[in-house]
Structures are given as structure tokens and as C-alpha cells.
Amino acid sequence: MSAKVLKHAKIYTGDQVIDDGYIRFDQKILAVGPVYDYVAEAGDEVQNIQGTTIVPGxxxxxxxxxxxxxxxxxxxxxxxxxxxxxxxxxxxxxxxxxxxxxxxxxxxxxxxxxxxxxxxxxxxxxxxxxxxxxxxxxxxxxxxxxxxxxxxxxxxxxxxxxxxxxxxxxxxxxxxxxxxxxxxxxxxxxxxxxxxxxxxxxxxxxxxxxxxxxxxxxxxxxxxxxxxxxxxxxxxxxxxxxxxxxxxxxxxxxxxxxxxxxxxxxxxxxxxxxxxxxxxxxxxxxxxxxxxxxxxxxxxxxxxxxxxxxxxxxxxxxxxxxxxxxxxxxxxxxxxxxxxxFHLDSKGTLTVGKDADLNLLNRNQDLVGTYSYGTEYHPE
Incomplete structure (x- = not known):
């Protein structure tokens, strides 16, 4: 199964801040870290999103x-x-x-x-x-x-x-x-x-x-x-x-x-x-x-x-x-x-193994996209 990769975003994982990071996920988060640590895998759907900030859902x-x-x-x-x-x-x-x-x-x-x-x-x-x-x-x-x-x-x-x-x-x-x-x-x-x-x-x-x-x-x-x-x-x-x-x-x-x-x-x-x-x-x-x-x-x-x-x-x-x-x-x-x-163990932070729930914000912190269980949605 292919995975989605978002690169060159500022990422707030809930535990740390990664200034130039990537996140790889399907329904779950598979990897997250500095962009220089990203190693491409077959089938990855890669998107460069410079200027975007990612935060947990x-x-x-x-x-x-x-x-x-x-x-x-x-x-x-x-x-x-x-x-x-x-x-x-x-x-x-x-x-x-x-x-x-x-x-x-x-x-x-x-x-x-x-x-x-x-x-x-x-x-x-x-x-x-x-x-x-x-x-x-x-x-x-x-x-x-x-x-x-x-x-x-x-x-x-x-x-x-x-x-x-x-x-x-x-x-x-x-x-x-x-x-x-x-x-x-x-x-x-x-x-x-x-x-x-x-x-x-x-x-x-x-x-x-x-x-x-x-x-x-x-x-x-x-x-x-x-x-x-x-x-x-x-x-x-x-x-x-x-x-x-x-x-x-x-x-x-x-x-x-x-x-x-x-x-x-x-x-x-x-x-x-x-x-x-x-x-x-x-x-x-x-x-x-x-x-x-x-x-x-x-x-x-x-x-x-x-x-x-x-x-x-x-x-x-x-x-x-x-x-x-x-x-x-x-x-x-x-x-x-x-x-x-509330012991929502698969929620709250962008950590490997947790649900791929994440929000994409622009420079004004407006919501430009949301991933819920790895599926992308946009404001109506």
C-alpha cells in the first residue's frame, strides 16, 4: 500500500517542533522527522508543502x-x-x-x-x-x-x-x-x-x-x-x-x-x-x-x-x-x-503508530486542509 509524504513543512508534533520536516503516513503515522532523514520508498506519494505548518488534529x-x-x-x-x-x-x-x-x-x-x-x-x-x-x-x-x-x-x-x-x-x-x-x-x-x-x-x-x-x-x-x-x-x-x-x-x-x-x-x-x-x-x-x-x-x-x-x-x-x-x-x-x-491513546500527537489526524495551516494559521485517518479533506 502506498503512503503519503508531506515534505518541507514546519511540524508541531505535540512533543517537538521540526522547522523543515516530513511526515509519512497511510491511515497511521509511519514516520516523522527532519526532511534530511526522509528516505524514499517505492509507491510514496510525495508532496512538497513549503510555507505550510502541520499540527495534530x-x-x-x-x-x-x-x-x-x-x-x-x-x-x-x-x-x-x-x-x-x-x-x-x-x-x-x-x-x-x-x-x-x-x-x-x-x-x-x-x-x-x-x-x-x-x-x-x-x-x-x-x-x-x-x-x-x-x-x-x-x-x-x-x-x-x-x-x-x-x-x-x-x-x-x-x-x-x-x-x-x-x-x-x-x-x-x-x-x-x-x-x-x-x-x-x-x-x-x-x-x-x-x-x-x-x-x-x-x-x-x-x-x-x-x-x-x-x-x-x-x-x-x-x-x-x-x-x-x-x-x-x-x-x-x-x-x-x-x-x-x-x-x-x-x-x-x-x-x-x-x-x-x-x-x-x-x-x-x-x-x-x-x-x-x-x-x-x-x-x-x-x-x-x-x-x-x-x-x-x-x-x-x-x-x-x-x-x-x-x-x-x-x-x-x-x-x-x-x-x-x-x-x-x-x-x-x-x-x-x-x-x-481522556486516554485517547491513538490521538493527540504526531507520533509513529498513532492515527494520521493532522491539520495543515497557512502562514496566517488559516486551515487549508485536514487529514483524518490519512484521508485528505478541505474546508467547504
Missing amino acids: FIDVHAHGGYGFDAMDGDPDQIDTMATKMMRNEGVTTLFATTMTQSNENIDRAMSGVKVAAERNPIIKGVHLEGPFISAVYKGAQPEQYIKDPNTELLGHWNELSGGRVKLITYAPEDPGSAAFEDYCIANGIVPSVGHSNATREQLLNSKATHVTHLYNAQREFKHRQPGVTGHAMLEDNMHAELICDGFHIVPDMIRLAFDMKGPERIDLVTDSMRAKGMPEGESELGGQKVYVKDKQARLSDGTLAGSVLQFIDAFKNIQDFTGCSMFEAVQMSSVNQAEE
Whole structure:
């Protein structure tokens, strides 16, 4: 079987930077290194791509929808299409389809739909169950009538419907029964994430949460007499923090503060995108609620932010603009950290034996091409 070879690119492997490098791959990465180490093999399809930068494919562990589709619709064809469009247009080569607080029946349908879609489309590597086990005090855009206390049996049911794909769950650790709920998560490979939560620092010190959903947003705030969820996430080295880098959910100065506190090793860039991403501005929908999209912001009628229309490639650029971090550090926050945290062993770095998931960027860091499992795609 012939292999593809991309030569004379600047390559960020996730472990190192190669200024003039090559990468050889089929569905898996076969070799990567300085271009002077390349030895041609019979059948190699060689392409010189001077001026192009190669980075690992992005991993989005928190995206509800985009391009007119939403995981909560439960339609496998639409979820499949949504994931493919995120890959082509944003460079997302690994996706956790994300649900929201809704009726049990609607979450059932979403879990079943994601299972079928994931069996067709290997980009979909998991489910992020956001709610319904959250706090009404910080519900954000989650409909309050469906909020519940943590329920291990219900979580097990949804995990089974998804084919065991629940990898991340957003919940409020201050709720009754959260200790047993956390134990179940850890035993079943589900990362417990504090979010939409009114928990105090004291309560969180007794919880097993190791992740925080969209840091700063929809959580007990960071104050001088109570660090809250945000302060706890900043202070604890074991906490991985999601950041929505659209400039609206968090102002750039606060993104820089989080970066300075957590460092690039404990931040996961996410989009938290909803169905209006990639669509014209105007009226949209989230969980049965009307959403209005204007000036790259999605809001409920009362002004509450309702997810984002952020594309991952823009989050990748923005974190560099907002913090002054290097592209190497942006790669950590876009791919490396997520792969390590969620044990996605074939993802996250451009290393021999891993899946050939890579993004090609021009000098402006615009996405010009994506390879998913070695197959080339271009933005639509």
C-alpha cells in the first residue's frame, strides 16, 4: 500500500517542533522527522508543502452542534454530517458529541443517535453528558424543569444506550448523592466535571471532580471570601479547565489569567458550539429554546449566552492572541491535553503508530486542509 509524504513543512508534533520536516503516513503515522532523514520508498506519494505548518488534529470534548444540526436531535445522519463538517471546516478530528439538560426521553434519543453515528463515523469518540444533574442556581441556558439530582442508575442507562461512549459528565458536586455518583463515573472511565454548579471550595475539596466545564461560566464565582468553582479550578493542579476562547464567554484578560494560573498543561480548548455555528445570523434553537445569533454571539431572549458559534480553528488562533502563548502551547491545549486526559491513546500527537489526524495551516494559521485517518479533506 502506498503512503503519503508531506515534505518541507514546519511540524508541531505535540512533543517537538521540526522547522523543515516530513511526515509519512497511510491511515497511521509511519514516520516523522527532519526532511534530511526522509528516505524514499517505492509507491510514496510525495508532496512538497513549503510555507505550510502541520499540527495534530484538534480534539473538541464539548460541542453540542453546528451547521444546522445538534446532538440532541438524535438523528444519526445529522450527527454524522455535523461531525464531518466540524472536521472539514475547523480541523476537529476527534469529537465528544455533547448533550444538555432535557427530558429523559430526549436524552435517550440523543444517546441512541450518537451510538449509530459513531459506528459510522470514527471522528465521534465519545459523549459529553452536560446535565441534567446540575444546579438550578447556575443553569445558564439549560432548561430548569429537567434538572435532577445525580442518579447513578440513570447515568448507567444512558451510558449503555450510547454503547459505553460517555467519557465526560458535567454535574453539580454539591447535590445529594454525588459521592456515589462520582465513584460510579471513575469506575466506568467517565471523567467527572464540575459545571453549572453552586459548589463552594470546601465542598469541592471533598469531591472527586478533576475537570471544570467552561471555566468562569455558569458556576459559583471567584470571590475574595469564597473561591467557588472558578477559584478551586485555578488552585488545584489536578483540575483540567475548559476555556471557550471566543472573547465573549470570557474576556481576553480573564483568559490570560486562567492561562497564567493553570499553564498550558491543564487547559482544554473547547467550542461549546450549538447548531447555529457555520450558519447565517438570525434565529436558531437550543433545547427547545429560541436563540438569537448576532455579531458571533448566541443568546437566549433574556440575553443569556446559549453556547457559542465558535469554530475550533478560531479558538486555536484566539488563545495565542489573548495570552501571547506559543503555537506549541496552543497545540497542547487543542490536542495533547485532551488525548492524555481522556486516554485517547491513538490521538493527540504526531507520533509513529498513532492515527494520521493532522491539520495543515497557512502562514496566517488559516486551515487549508485536514487529514483524518490519512484521508485528505478541505474546508467547504
